[in-house]
Amino acid sequence: MMFKFYHFKTLDSTNTKAKELIRKNQNNLIITAEKQTKGKGRFNRKWASSFGGLYMTIVLKVDDLDKTKYLTFIAAISVTKTINKLTKLNSKVKWPNDVLIDDKKVCGILTETISGKENYALVGIGVNANQQRFPKNIANKTISLFLKTNKKFNIEKISKSIIKEFNNLYNYYNKKNYGKIIDEWKKNSHTLGREVKAKTLSGSFAGKAIDVDKDCNLVLKLKNGKLKKIVEGDIFVV
Template sequence: MQQTRCAVLDAIADGPVAGPALAEQLDVSRAAIWKHIEALRDDGFEIASDDDGYELVSVPEFGGTAIEFGLDAPFEVEYHDAIPSTNERARELGAKGKSDVVVVADEQTGGKGRLDRAWSSPSGGIWLSILLRPDVPPAQAPAFTLAAAVATTRAAREAGVEAEIKWPNDVLVSDTNENSSERNSEGPAKLVGILTEMEGEADRISWLVVGIGINANVDPDDLPADTPATSIRAEVGDVERRVFTQRLLEEFDDLRKDLDSVVPAWREYASTLGRRVRVDTPGGEVIGEAVDVAFPGTLVVDTDDGRVEVTAGDCEHLRPADE
C-alpha cells in the first residue's frame, strides 16, 4: 500500500480527523488527502465524512489494501478478483526482481497442484502465492513449505477448524474431529494445498514462490468430487478472509525468520508421525512407520529393511491391519 495512503487509514481509524489537520499532519495538500480518501473508498473502505472530519467506518472483507491494513508482516499485497494462477504471477514478479510480494486472488481459473494436477479454485477461497528471496541454500527450501503448512494450520485452528498436517504439506481435517463435515466421512479431507516453486543455482536461491490454496468460504459442492475435500465453510461456517490471510502471513513471517523452529512446530500438528505409510518416491515405493521429520523436511520411515529417509514423494496413510 502507498505509504501516505496507509498513514491516512491509520489516522482516520482512531476517530474523526478534519481534512486540514490530516493534511498538516502528513505534510501533504488537502487535495491529496481527498484523492487518497476517494481511492480507499474505491477499494471498498467505508469512510464517513462530516463536520468533524473523516472517520473509518468499516474495512472490506477482502482485497489487497484490506489485507495490508493492520498486517504485522512486511509483505506487499497484489490482489486480483480472478487470475489464471497466483504462482504464475509470482514467478513473473520474481523474474523482475521483486521480493516479499504476496499475490492474492478471489478465484483462480487455471490453478495447478503438484505434478501439474488441476486444483479447483472457486470464488470465495483464499488463493495466494508468497514471493521470497531467502538467503539460504536451495537444499533448505523444503523448510519454507513446512512453514506454510504450519502457518495455515494455525490460522485454521484460530478459525475453529481442527486442522492437521499430512507430510509434507497437505492440511487436512480428520474424520474424527467433532466438527468434521459429512463430506469427509470416508477419511481425512483436504482443506489446503501447498505448492512451492524455486529458481536458483547450486549455492543460492534466486527466488522462491510458496503457493497456498485454501478452501475457505466455498460450498462443498464446488469442490472436486474425485478426492475427499472440505472447506472452512463446511466445517465451521464462513471465515473473515482478510483476518485469516493476515494471520497466515504473520505466522509464516515469524517462521521464515527462524527456520530452526519450523520442524518442531510442524511436528506439533503432524498426523503422519506414528502412522504406517506408503510413500511413492522417484526411487520406488517406501512402506513402513513414519517415525520423525528431520530438517528441512525429510520424512524418516522405519521399514522392514531398515530406516529410510524420504526427501520427496506422495505419502499415503495406511490403515492398521485390524481395521
C-alpha cells in the same frame, strides 16, 4: 518482514503472476486471488480453485535454494495455526505439503524456486475456505472450512493471520534455526506415528512414519525393521 500486496479477482495462477512480477525486479511480495483458472499443485496436478477459497503466493528472495523446503513447512504450520485459532477445528499438517481436517485436505502448498543472479522462493498456498461443493473426483477427500462448520469466513482475515504466523516462523528461518521449524511441524503433525505407504520416484515403501529429520525428510520404519528416508513423493495412510 514488510510485504508489498497485490490482490486480483481472478488469475490463471498466483504463482504465475509472481513470476511475472519477479521479472520486473520485485520481491517480498504477496499475491492473492479470489479464483484461479489454472491453479496447480505438486507434479503439475490441477488444483481446484473456485471462488470461496484463498489463493496466495508469498515471494521471497533466498540465498540457499536447498533450504526452501523449510518454507513449505512454515507455510503449512501457519495455515494450521490459523485454522485452529479462527475455527476451533483441529487441523494437522501432512507430510510434505498439505493441511488436513479429519483426514480430508483443506489446504495445499506448492513451493517453486527461481534460480539466477538472484534466487527466489514462491510459496503458493491454497486454502479451502467457503466452498460449498467440490468436483466429484475429489469430493470424498477434500473439505472446506464452511463444509466443516456451516459458517462463512472472512478470507482477508484468514490471509492476514497466515501472514502473521508465517512472519513469526520466518524469524527462525532467517536465524537458521531450522530445528525450531521442524519441532513446530512435529507438534502439528498428522503423519507421524501412522502406518503409511510412500509412493516415490524410486518405488513404493510401506512402514510407520516415525520421524522427520533435520532436512525435512520423512523417516519410515519398514516392516523389516530398517529405516527408510523419504525425500519426495506422496504419502497415504494405510
